[in-house]
Amino acid sequence: NAGVTQTPKFRVLKTGQSMTLLCAQDMNHEYMYWYRQDPGMGLRLIHYSVGEGTTAKGEVPDGYNVSRLKKQNFLLGLESAAPSQTSVYFCASSYSIRVKNTEAFFGQGTRLTVV
Amino acid sequence: DAKTTQPPSMDCAEGRAANLPCNHSTISGNEYVYWYRQIHSQGPQYIIHGLKNNETNEMASLIITEDRKSSTLILPHATLRDTAVYYCIAPPPNAGGTSYGKLTFGQGTILTVHP
Numbered sequence: 089n090a091g092v093t094q095t096p097k098f099r100v101l102k103t104g105q106s107m108t109l110l111c112a113q114d115m116n117h118e119y120m121y122w123y124r125q126d127p128g129m130g131l132r133l134i135h136y137s138v139g140e141g142t143t144a145k146g147e148v149p150d151g152y153n154v155s156r157l158k159k160q161n162f163l164l165g166l167e168s169a170a171p172s173q174t175s176v177y178f179c180a181s182s183y184s185i186r187v188k189n190t191e192a193f194f195g196q197g198t199r200l201t202v203v
Numbered sequence: 204d205a206k207t208t209q210p211p212s213m214d215c216a217e218g219r220a221a222n223l224p225c226n227h228s229t230i231s232g233n234e235y236v237y238w239y240r241q242i243h244s245q246g247p248q249y250i251i252h253g254l255k256n257n258e259t260n261e262m263a264s265l266i267i268t269e270d271r272k273s274s275t276l277i278l279p280h281a282t283l284r285d286t287a288v289y290y291c292i293a294p295p296p297n298a299g300g301t302s303y304g305k306l307t308f309g310q311g312t313i314l315t316v317h318p
Contacts, residue, residue, distance in 0.1 A: 130290070131306075136305060176244075192247075192249060196245060
């Protein structure tokens with residue numbers, strides 16, 4: 089199993105550019121999440137989804153949009169990147185109805201620099 | 204989420220037990236306690252979780268006090284590879300009693316295992 093895969097792993101953007109981060113999970117999980125982590129800080133929840141076609145705001149949603157058109161994928165979009173969005177982005181998924189496990193599985197992160 | 208409080212840092216000698224405390228005095232009756240760890244620059248990794256009873260798995264043991272206001276994560280024989288930031292989290296359960304995995308990360312405890 090690949091688990092949770094994030095694409096790309098690294099990216100440098102210029103201010104004002106747009107991009108989409110892709111998260112894919114192969115565990116048939118219902119819930120998916122996007123977090124950001126700034127240096128020396130804990131993870132902060134940006135947006136999350138409790139099922140295909142649903143999304144909700146987390147703690148720091150401004151400047152980001154998300155979509156979950158397929159159960160296995162959760163996309164994070166930056167419409168107009170700003171230097172304040174320089175961070176490491178982590179995707180996570182959890183909860184299989186069949187297995188009923190509740191722990192979250194995380195991807196390896198996307199390191200984004202906005203110049 | 205119930206607020207959790209952890210010491211900012213701890214040291215442990217290799218081969219000895221590492222006991223990481225967590226206070227969660229505002230935890231409600233149906234909120235589980237989860238422990239994750241983050242090894243340098245990687246995505247967080249699930250360790251263990253529990254509600255009332257003590258739990259053990261291949262990675263660690265979790266001791267929860269009878270009043271559920273605090274818990275201790277025990278790594279029985281710490282190795283250098285256990286050096287990481289350890290997070291204690293009590294996420295709110297969803298209507299079905301499971302956790303969304305909507306995890307709120309604090310600063311955690313930086314555990315340093317030394318030779």
